[in-house]
Amino acid sequence: MFSIPSFSKLFVLVIIIAAVWYGFRFLGEIDKARRQAAKRMSQTHRERRADVAKVEDTVKCAICGAYVPSRQPTRCARARCPY
Numbered sequence: 001m002f003s004i005p006s007f008s009k010l011f012v013l014v015i016i017i018a019a020v021w022y023g024f025r026f027l028g029e030i031d032k033a034r035r036q037a038a039k040r041m042s043q044t045h046r047e048r049r050a051d052v053a054k055v056e057d058t059v060k061c062a063i064c065g066a067y068v069p070s071r072q073p074t075r076c077a078r079a080r081c082p083y
Contacts, residue, residue, distance in 0.1 A: 058067040
C-alpha cells in the first residue's frame with residue numbers, strides 16, 4: 001500500500017515546501033517593513049506636534065512694522081518704537 005516515492009516526487013515536494021517557507025519569510029519581511037514605516041511616521045507626527053508647541057504669537061509694531069513676540073517684546077533700532 002505505501003511505498004517509497006520516486007526521486008522526482010520527493011524533489012517536487014521539497015521545492016514546494018521551500019517555496020512556501022520563503023514565501024512566508026518574504027511576507028514577514030514586508031510586514032516588518034510596514035510596521036517600521038508606521039512607527040517612523042508616528043514619531044515624525046509627534047515631532048511635528050512638538051514644533052507647533054514652539055510657535056509664539058507676534059505683534060506688529062505700529063511705528064516700524066516689525067513683528068515682535070507678544071510675551072516679551074524687544075526694542076528695535078527705531079527711535080519711536082514703543083517696544
